[in-house]
Structure formats: C-alpha cells, structure tokens
Amino acid sequence: MNNLITNKPSMTSLDIAELVGSRHSDVKRSIERLAERDIIRLPPVAFVERINNLGHTVKGEVYNFEGEEGKRDSIIVVAQLSPEFTARLVDRWRELEEVVSHQPLSEMEMIAAMAADAVRQQKRISHVEEKIESVAETVESIKRGSVPAGWIGFAELKAKLGMSPLKCKTLASAYNVPTDTHSFMTPDGQLGSRGIVNHASFMAALRQMMSEAECRGTRWWHPKMGIFQILKWGE
Structure with a gap:
C-alpha cells in the first residue's frame, strides 16, 4: 500500500x-x-x-x-x-x-516539490559562492604573501633573534611548537612556500629553553639544541 x-x-x-x-x-x-x-x-x-x-x-x-x-x-x-x-x-x-x-502529483504537491527544489538550488548556489569567495581570499593572501595572524616565518625569527633558521626549527621540533607551511607569490610570479611557526608558542618555548641553557662565552648550549648563538630573546 x-x-x-x-x-x-x-x-x-x-x-x-x-x-x-x-x-x-x-x-x-x-x-x-x-x-x-x-x-x-x-x-x-x-x-x-x-x-x-x-x-x-x-x-x-x-x-x-x-x-x-x-x-x-x-x-x-x-x-x-x-x-x-x-x-x-x-x-x-x-x-x-x-x-x-x-503517480501524478497534485497541484499542491508540485508546488511543494518546486519550492523544495528551489531551496536546494539556492543552498547549492550559496555553498558554491562561499567556496569561490574562500578561494579568492586564499589567492589574494598568496599574492600579498601575508603570513596568517599569530604566525611568523623562520627567516623573520632569524632577523628578530639572531638565531639561525635551522636552530629555530630545531627548537620548534624539540618543544612541539605548532608549525605550518605558508604559500606566497614570488616577484617573478612563481608560487613559493616557506615554513612558519606559531609566534606566541615559539617565544614561550624559547624562554623555557633559555632558562635551561648554559652560557659558553658568546654562545649557548642546550641538550636539545646543541651549541647555538642568539642575540636577543628577552621579549
């Protein structure tokens, strides 16, 4: 039935x-x-x-x-x-x-079906528009080369702290600091990428590491870092 x-x-x-x-x-x-x-x-x-x-x-x-x-x-x-x-x-x-x-639909059933289909179509259109907007924002961000808020590149950390990018990466790995890859557009229009790290988490790990490190003349030593050099770390 x-x-x-x-x-x-x-x-x-x-x-x-x-x-x-x-x-x-x-x-x-x-x-x-x-x-x-x-x-x-x-x-x-x-x-x-x-x-x-x-x-x-x-x-x-x-x-x-x-x-x-x-x-x-x-x-x-x-x-x-x-x-x-x-x-x-x-x-x-x-x-x-x-x-x-x-079974043929009644007039009311056809109206209800058309209304439901219109709602589904509108939802699909809205979803596609949101995706397009998100992609456009991502492309624009890549063109600008801007790093997401709260993150910083390892090259910028070198300029900020005077510690090599390799040692910065070692620190991030040793203290489980969140890292990611950031895409950007080079001046010649090529797509490039660079490593970035959560700034606040990195600085907290740096302060902890320095409280455990030994000063050896103009350099420092830490069991997780080995010998390294840093010019500024107190901020």
Whole structure:
C-alpha cells in the first residue's frame, strides 16, 4: 500500500505477516520487542479493514512502516522473523516505490516539490559562492604573501633573534611548537612556500629553553639544541 497523504510508499505489519506467512499477532510482538531494544523505531499505529489474501475480512490496528526509515525497520523485522523472505520484502518495497514514482502529483504537491527544489538550488548556489569567495581570499593572501595572524616565518625569527633558521626549527621540533607551511607569490610570479611557526608558542618555548641553557662565552648550549648563538630573546 502507499500513503496517499504523504505520497510515500508504506507497508503495514499485516502486509508483512501475509508476505512471510506468519500470524499478525506474532509480527506485532516481534516489532514491539525490537523497538524495546532500540533496534528499530516503533512505527505509528493505523486502523485497517480489508480482505486478506485468503479472502477473509480483516480489521484492527496495525503498525505502519513508511518511507526510508520504515523500509529499513521492516527489513530488520522480516530478517528477525523469517530471513528467507528478506529478498521478497525488498522486492515488494521496490514495487511500492515504483508505483509512487509514477503517480501524478497534485497541484499542491508540485508546488511543494518546486519550492523544495528551489531551496536546494539556492543552498547549492550559496555553498558554491562561499567556496569561490574562500578561494579568492586564499589567492589574494598568496599574492600579498601575508603570513596568517599569530604566525611568523623562520627567516623573520632569524632577523628578530639572531638565531639561525635551522636552530629555530630545531627548537620548534624539540618543544612541539605548532608549525605550518605558508604559500606566497614570488616577484617573478612563481608560487613559493616557506615554513612558519606559531609566534606566541615559539617565544614561550624559547624562554623555557633559555632558562635551561648554559652560557659558553658568546654562545649557548642546550641538550636539545646543541651549541647555538642568539642575540636577543628577552621579549
């Protein structure tokens, strides 16, 4: 059966019972046990009155599975009751879905579908525009060669501290200071890259390292750094 209000394929616990050849009461109990164990969601209850496949009039409350979640849960129920009928249930759901897909939409359904499609299109357009804007900002940043706020290049650290870039990198590695690679545009229009380090974290690690280092004339020594030279580090 199909839900005429939501235009979604649906299947009741009675349909399942007839499909697998089980008593409807047994199917309902199995559904309730699975729901109690949070394996499936307890489906809503509906009232039906119809003639079953044996020609008998059947009426009463049934559980109604609807949509993708209902399809999933009903397959679990059948796998629990009679695994050999699972393929038959999947085929039945496919038949129901094909019926729904070929049913003409009402005017209200078409308006709702068009509105939903317009919303999806707008979301996609907005997402693409955000991506384009982000890429444009990245390209502009590369052209400017500007380092992100809070970061500094190893070459700039050399000018700032008088310590070689290699020793700066050694310090960053020894004290787990965050590092990254920054891309920039060279004067001749080529794309280049350079190592950068979190400025505040690096300076904190430097102060810690210097508190542990030994002064040896005009140079210093530290077990993690070896011999190194630094001109200014107190800031």
